[in-house]
Amino acid sequence: MSTAIVKAATGEGRKQAAADTAEAPNAVNEAYFLLPRLIERMHRRYLDVLRFELTKLGVDDLNPVQLMQLLNIDEDISVQELVDRGHYVGSSAFYNIKKLVQTGYIEQSRAPSDRRSVRLKLTKKAQALCEHIRGQQAELGAAFMRLAEKGVDLEGAYRTLRSLERSWDDYLRYGKY
Numbered sequence: 001m002s003t004a005i006v007k008a009a010t011g012e013g014r015k016q017a018a019a020d021t022a023e024a025p026n027a028v029n030e031a032y033f034l035l036p037r038l039i040e041r042m043h044r045r046y047l048d049v050l051r052f053e054l055t056k057l058g059v060d061d062l063n064p065v066q067l068m069q070l071l072n073i074d075e076d077i078s079v080q081e082l083v084d085r086g087h088y089v090g091s092s093a094f095y096n097i098k099k100l101v102q103t104g105y106i107e108q109s110r111a112p113s114d115r116r117s118v119r120l121k122l123t124k125k126a127q128a129l130c131e132h133i134r135g136q137q138a139e140l141g142a143a144f145m146r147l148a149e150k151g152v153d154l155e156g157a158y159r160t161l162r163s164l165e166r167s168w169d170d171y172l173r174y175g176k177y
Contacts, residue, residue: 035164039161047064047065047068048064049140050064050067050068050133051063051064053133053136054067057129057132059129061103062100062103062105062129065092065096066096066099066100066105067129067133068086069082069086069088069093069096069097069100070100070105070106070122070126070129070130071130071133071134072085072086073106073120073121073122073126075121076119076120076121077119077120078111078117078118078119078120079093079094079097079117079118079120080117082097082120097120100126104123104125104126105122105123105125105126105129106120106121106122106123106126107120107121107122107123108120109121
């Protein structure tokens with residue numbers, strides 16, 4: 001039997017648990033500051049994964065950020081919907097959209113109801129690429145399932161990150177958490 005289980009069973013662990021709880025605010029505070037850095041590194045690593053996939057496919061007219069924009073387009077959406085969906089910076093998003101149109105991945109059209117609004121639609125070329133990338137990502141997802149089988153709580157991690165995102169959104173909108 002492990003020492004922690006023996007302490008918990010005998011009640012000796014209660015004092016340690018109280019001490020751990022007293023230190024928790026510092027640990028939570030440190031985690032709060034470290035978490036955005038980890039998220040940033042994970043995002044960059046994911047872009048590296050996409051870059052690797054593009055290289056394997058011999059696609060050299062597209063960068064990983066542009067690929068992520070393509071993956072965020074389903075059916076027919078407005079430029080603003082794409083920017084909102086991906087939380088892209090406006091000027092960068094518009095530059096990438098222009099490049100995606102030039103390289104034949106996106107078709108642009110004016111919305112019939114509002115001629116000022118531009119609608120985006122994937123071309124056949126982009127649809128095929130996105131389908132392939134989603135298949136590759138499904139294989140990586142299977143590897144994540146093996147992590148879950150080993151006790152890694154991926155759903156819990158996702159819920160925690162979504163909660164953090166909502167907290168930051170609330171802070172930006174209302175000035176409070």
